[in-house]
Amino acid sequence: MNKAFVREAPAGEDAGEDEEDEAGVGAAKLPAGTKNYMTVAGYATLRAEFEQLVKVERPSIVQVVSWAAGNGDRSENGDYIYGKKRLREIDRRIRFLSKRLDSAVVVDPAAQENRDQVFFAATVVVCDVDGSEATYKIVGIDEANPGAGLISWISPLARALLKAREGDAVRFASPGGVRELEVIEIRYE
Numbered sequence: 001m002n003k004a005f006v007r008e009a010p011a012g013e014d015a016g017e018d019e020e021d022e023a024g025v026g027a028a029k030l031p032a033g034t035k036n037y038m039t040v041a042g043y044a045t046l047r048a049e050f051e052q053l054v055k056v057e058r059p060s061i062v063q064v065v066s067w068a069a070g071n072g073d074r075s076e077n078g079d080y081i082y083g084k085k086r087l088r089e090i091d092r093r094i095r096f097l098s099k100r101l102d103s104a105v106v107v108d109p110a111a112q113e114n115r116d117q118v119f120f121a122a123t124v125v126v127c128d129v130d131g132s133e134a135t136y137k138i139v140g141i142d143e144a145n146p147g148a149g150l151i152s153w154i155s156p157l158a159r160a161l162l163k164a165r166e167g168d169a170v171r172f173a174s175p176g177g178v179r180e181l182e183v184i185e186i187r188y189e
Contacts, residue, residue, distance in 0.1 A: 028141040028152065036103040037153055039121050042143035043106045050097040053090055061087050100142060109188040118161045118186055120153050125185040126161075126170075133184065136161070157181075 030036055038046070061083055068079035109121035118124055123137045136151050138161065144152035151158050160172035164183045171180045 028144070028154075030103075030141065031154060034154070035105045036100060036140065037120050038104045038106055038140035039143060040106055040108050042140050043101070043104055046097055046101055046104075046142060050094065050101060053094050053097070058087070058090050058094070061090060104140075112188045115188055116165055116186065118164045118183065120162075121188065122161075123187040123189055124161055124164075124183060125187075126181040127184050128179070128181055138162075 064079055065083035065087060068074075068077050068083055071077060071080075074080045107121050112119060112121065118138070120138055123135060125133060125135050127133050134149070136149050136157065138153050138158045139150045141152045141154060144150055144155070146155075153159075153162075156172045156174065160170040160181075161183065164170050166183050166186055168183045169180055170183065171178055173179075
């Protein structure tokens with residue numbers, strides 16, 4: 001068989017353990033040796049997706065595939081072929097979500113005792129040197145959405161903000177070069 005049709009893992013890696021493959025394109029990998037921190041809302045969102053896939057979508061697709069398999073020739077049966085493909089995608093996502101939920105360390109921002117410093121799940125208002133303000137919330141890697149102000153705790157900005165206090169200036173490397181921000185406000189919501 002031609003090697004172009006065989007998916008092989010790079011030397012020293014097991015193809016079954018590739019987290020990006022499990023989750024699909026765009027899934028962030030946890031750095032080795034770190035915990036999978038999540039906010040309460042982030043955990044609930046992943047849990048709801050897991051439940052939807054297991055209790056609604058997968059049984060529905062299994063029913064369609066079963067019906068299509070009973071129609072005879074499977075080689076030209078679109079319902080069967082696409083149903084099996086979708087079933088593999090759902091099973092891959094279920095495995096990924098199951099691993100992420102099992103390893104999750106849920107952090108409730110309301111339980112944070114030291115509220116004068118930036119820690120995981122903090123909402124931080126910062127000011128740029130030009131005077132423009134921005135608000136960021138430090139969240140888990142599965143919850144990150146930079147456009148909405150939700151930044152992953154492993155991002156350069158979040159790492160720079162961690163342990164900062166109101167009035168502190170933090171520097172971090174951004175794609176546009178080194179930036180400096182001043183911490184204006186810290187909230188735990």
